[in-house]
Every structure is written in C-alpha cells, then in structure tokens.
Amino acid sequence: MTVHEAQIGRYYEEFAVGDVFQHPFGRTIGETDNTWFTLLTLNTNQNHFNADFAGRSPTGKVIVNSGLTVALVLGLSVIDISQTALLNLGWTDIKLTHPVFVGDTLYAESLITDMRESGSRPYAGIITARTRGLNQDGDEVVSWVRTVMVYKRDAPNDKNYFPTAKTGPLTA
Numbered sequence: 001m002t003v004h005e006a007q008i009g010r011y012y013e014e015f016a017v018g019d020v021f022q023h024p025f026g027r028t029i030g031e032t033d034n035t036w037f038t039l040l041t042l043n044t045n046q047n048h049f050n051a052d053f054a055g056r057s058p059t060g061k062v063i064v065n066s067g068l069t070v071a072l073v074l075g076l077s078v079i080d081i082s083q084t085a086l087l088n089l090g091w092t093d094i095k096l097t098h099p100v101f102v103g104d105t106l107y108a109e110s111l112i113t114d115m116r117e118s119g120s121r122p123y124a125g126i127i128t129a130r131t132r133g134l135n136q137d138g139d140e141v142v143s144w145v146r147t148v149m150v151y152k153r154d155a156p157n158d159k160n161y162f163p164t165a166k167t168g169p170l171t172a
Contacts, residue, residue, distance in 0.1 A: 003056070003121060004105070008079055008083060008109065009079070009080075009082065009083030009084045009154055010080060010081075010083065010126030010150070010151045011084055011150065011151055012017070012084075012115070012124065012127070012150050012151065012153070013125075013152060013153050013155040014128050014153075015050055015112050015113060015115055015125075015150075016112065017112050017113065017136070018028060018041065018111070019108060019111070019112045020083065020109060020110070020111050020112075020144075021077075021110045021112075022078040022107075022109045023076045023077050023079060023080055023107070023108045023109060023110070024079065025076055025079070025107075025166065026076075026105045026106065026107045027071035027072055027075075027076060027105065027106055028103065028104070028106075029064055029068070029072070029101075029103070029104055029105075029106065030099065030102065030103075031062075031102045033048070033062050034048060034062070034065055034070065034094070034102055034152065035048075035049050035149050036159065037065050037067065037071075038065045038068075040161065041042060041067055042146075043065055043067065044080075047059075047063050048062060048063065048064070048065045049062065050062075056102075059099055059101075061101060062101070062102060063099050063100065063101060064099075064100040064101060064104070066096050066103060066125040066142075068071075069096065069100045069106070069141060069142050070094065070142060070144075072106055072133075073106060073108045073131065073132075073141075073142050074144075074146075076106065076107065076108035076133070077108045077110050077131050078127075080110065080155075081110050081127070081129055081130065081131070081148060082115070082147070082150065084087075084123070084150045084151045084158060085148050085149060085150050085151075086124055086149045086150070086151065086157070087149045088100040088146065088147075088148050089126065089147040089148060089149055090146070090147050091144050091145070091146050091147075092144065092145045092146055093145050094143075094144040095142065095143050095144070096141070096142050097137065097139075097140050097141060097142065097143065098139045098141040099141075100138060100141050102120045102137045104136060104141075104143065105135065105136040106133050106134070107134045107135075107136075107137060108131060108133050109132060109134070109135070110129040110132075111129060111130045112127055112128070112129050113128050113129060113130055113144065113145070114118055114127070114128035115127045118149060121149070121157035122152060123152055123154070123156070124149050124150060124151055124155065125149070125150060125152060126147060126148070126150075127150060128145060128146070128148075129145070129146055129148070130143065130144070130145050130146045131143065131144060131145075131146060136141040147148065156160075162167070
C-alpha cells in the first residue's frame with residue numbers, strides 16, 4: 001500500500017489497487033451552508049433548518065442535510081480521484097453512518113479497489129474507489145464505492161486549455 005501526499009490531479013497510470021489517498025482539505029460546515037443547500041434542493045424536512053423542531057428529535061439539534069454531506073465528501077476527494085475525470089460512472093453502497101452537525105469539520109480518504117483500461121476510450125482508464133468521510137473526531141460519517149473514468153497521462157483532451165491572450169503575453 002502506498003499513501004500519497006497531496007497533489008492536484010492524478011492520471012490513470014498514477015493509481016494502483018490498494019493505494020490510499022488522504023485528501024488534503026478539511027471543510028467545516030456552517031449553518032448557512034446547510035440552510036442554503038437544503039433550500040436549493042427543496043428538502044423540506046424541518047430537521048435541517050428549524051432548530052425548535054429539531055430540538056425535539058433524538059439528536060436534539062439541527063442535523064446537516066445528508067445530500068450536503070455526500071456532496072462535500074465527494075468534493076473533498078476530487079483533487080486526488082477525479083480531477084482528471086471524463087465521467088463519473090456510478091456510486092454504490094452509500095452509507096450514512098454517523099450524524100453530521102453544523103460546526104463539524106469533514107475530511108475524506110479513498111482506497112483504490114479496482115482499475116482497468118477503458119475498452120471504448122484508449123486515452124482513459126476506469127478506477128473504482130471506496131471513499132469515506134470522517135468528522136473532526138475520526139467518526140466515519142459517510143462511505144460509498146465510486147467508479148470513475150479518468151484520463152491517461154498522454155491523453156490530449158485535458159492539455160493546452162488555457163486561452164492565449166489577444167493582447168499578448170503577460171509582462172512586467
């Protein structure tokens with residue numbers, strides 16, 4: 001097993017089954033994050049935005065929208081797993097294993113469980129990873145298995161995308 005230090009994006013050739021990626025960022029969830037996400041997704045469950053109502057629930061306080069938890073942990077994993085992705089191919093076995101509350105800080109790590117070259121796109125490969133989100137106390141709050149198609153190092157598709165300035169190069 002190899003533990004990889006932080007870098008931005010990885011190509012298919014840089015993955016190996018058994019590798020663990022401890023994604024470099026953590027993200028603290030604020031009340032506004034939870035309220036906006038809840039309103040944006042039209043989730044009307046009052047446990048996500050009504051402190052009085054949620055105070056009577058078993059948790060005794062507002063619980064973070066589980067969709068936000070999944071989206072945030074997914075986002076934390078992008079820098080290592082899918083920065084060079086063409087397509088997400090699927091998620092399975094999503095488990096929400098511990099409640100998340102406003103003020104919690106989430107972290108993510110991923111284990112590469114499978115990989116193969118793409119049969120239809122010679123410039124890409126397919127990796128499968130088990131990702132989990134941890135809170136600041138080390139509690140696993142969410143996990144899933146994700147399959148994603150990523151570019152190979154020599155793929156032309158993700159190169160030279162920065163535009164050339166019409167006014168010429170930037171100079172001192």
